[in-house]
Amino acid sequence: MLEPLLRFHYLGHSSFVLRFADGVSVLTDYGKSNAFGLESPIHDLGDLHPDVVLYSHHDEDHDRGDEFLGATILDGAHLHEEVGFDDIVFEPIKTRENAPGDNTSFLIGFEGLRILFAGDCQGEIEAIDQAAELERLETIFPGRIDLLFLPIDWTHPIAAKAAAFVELVRPQTVIPMHYWSKQAKSDFFAALAEKNEPGRRQFLIEEPGRPDYAIESVARSDDVIKAIGLEPGPWLPAVS
Numbered sequence: 001m002l003e004p005l006l007r008f009h010y011l012g013h014s015s016f017v018l019r020f021a022d023g024v025s026v027l028t029d030y031g032k033s034n035a036f037g038l039e040s041p042i043h044d045l046g047d048l049h050p051d052v053v054l055y056s057h058h059d060e061d062h063d064r065g066d067e068f069l070g071a072t073i074l075d076g077a078h079l080h081e082e083v084g085f086d087d088i089v090f091e092p093i094k095t096r097e098n099a100p101g102d103n104t105s106f107l108i109g110f111e112g113l114r115i116l117f118a119g120d121c122q123g124e125i126e127a128i129d130q131a132a133e134l135e136r137l138e139t140i141f142p143g144r145i146d147l148l149f150l151p152i153d154w155t156h157p158i159a160a161k162a163a164a165f166v167e168l169v170r171p172q173t174v175i176p177m178h179y180w181s182k183q184a185k186s187d188f189f190a191a192l193a194e195k196n197e198p199g200r201r202q203f204l205i206e207e208p209g210r211p212d213y214a215i216e217s218v219a220r221s222d223d224v225i226k227a228i229g230l231e232p233g234p235w236l237p238a239v240s
Contacts, residue, residue, distance in 0.1 A: 004214040005113050006147070011211070012042040012232035013061055014119065014178045016149065017050070020110050022087050026052040027068070028117055028149070035061035038180045043211075043234040052085055056104050056119025057097070076104025076119065087111065093140050096123035107141075112218045115147045116171070120178065122154040128164045137168060145171040146218060151178030152188040159184060163191035166225065167202075173215070173226040185229055192227055203227055 009017040014029040027050035033042040040061060052072045055063055072085055079092045091107040094100070097120040108115040127133035148171035152162040166174050176188050192203040204226050211233035 004216045005111060005218065006115070006215040007212065008175075008214075009212045009235060010175075010177075010230040010232050011045070011235065013040040014056070014149075014151065015042050016117075016175075016177075017045075017048065017235060018108075018115075020088060022110075024052065024086050024088055025050045026054060026088075026108075027071075028054045029056055029062040029119065030064060030066065031059070031061040032064040035059075040178075040180050041232060043232055046235045048235050048237070052088075052090075054090070054106055054117065056106070056117070057102060059120070062120070074106070076106070079104065095119070095121040095140070097121065098123060113146050113215065114144060115149075116141065116145045116169075117149045118151060120151055122151055122158060125151070125158055125161050125165045126154075128161050128168065134168065137165075141169060144220065145169055146173065146220070147171060147215060148174045149177050150174055152176045153179035153181075153184040157184065157187065159187035160191045162188055163195065166192065166227070167195060170222070171225060172220060173228060175213075175228050175230065189227060189229065205229070207231075 003021045005021050007019045013031060016028045018026040031042055034040055050068060050071050053068050055075045074083060074090055076092055082089060082091045087110060089109040093105045093107055095103045095105045097103045103120045105119050105121055106117045150162060152159055176185055179185050189205050196202050204224050207229040209231055211230050213228055
């Protein structure tokens with residue numbers, strides 16, 4: 001059996017383990033569990049030693065300060081050009097949460113698979129109804145996106161605008177992240193479902209009830225976007 005192009009595991013909030021078919025493991029935004037006293041658990045890595053660690057920025061819900069001996073650290077705050085690691089390419093894209101450039105989204109390429117880890121791009125999401133923002137997004141995120149990891153909650157609800165962001169970018173699959181309640185995730189899915197028209201389903205919502213998922217191959221459909229709601233859990237390599 002061929003290994004999937006990508007397996008990924010949701011640790012919680014904005015933290016994922018990505019395991020590529022070439023054996024490289026990538027850890028994203030491994031922040032403090034329940035940071036700021038809010039309900040956003042991030043589960044432990046166990047004995048996993050990631051090859052690459054990404055930081056979109058350094059708020060405590062995205063960076064708990066752990067040291068990863070031997071890992072390649074890609075710090076969005078200081079990265080301004082494309083970086084290659086084995087057969088994987090990481091392109092930093094400056095986006096915003098509260099101010100221009102205070103967040104780095106990462107466009108990750110591997111064997112034709114294009115992944116966008118958006119980090120905290122809530123400022124871009126908030127402005128989605130502005131004409132200038134539409135032009136900006138088309139410029140900074142050109143081409144297709146196969147897999148999008150997208151924040152869907154902020155200091156105030158942004159579920160409807162996050163859904164509009166997905167509709168504009170049109171990834172093959174979207175994984176909601178960065179939320180503080182199950183209600184926020186439910187609101188995001190409801191906003192997507194409202195865009196489905198009778199006889200034409202634009203969004204297919206799946207909640208598999210587990211933290212892991214796999215992308216078998218690059219398979220593009222312009223008709224249906226999958227929205228996958230994962231349940232955070234500790235790293236368990238036997239099931240991931």
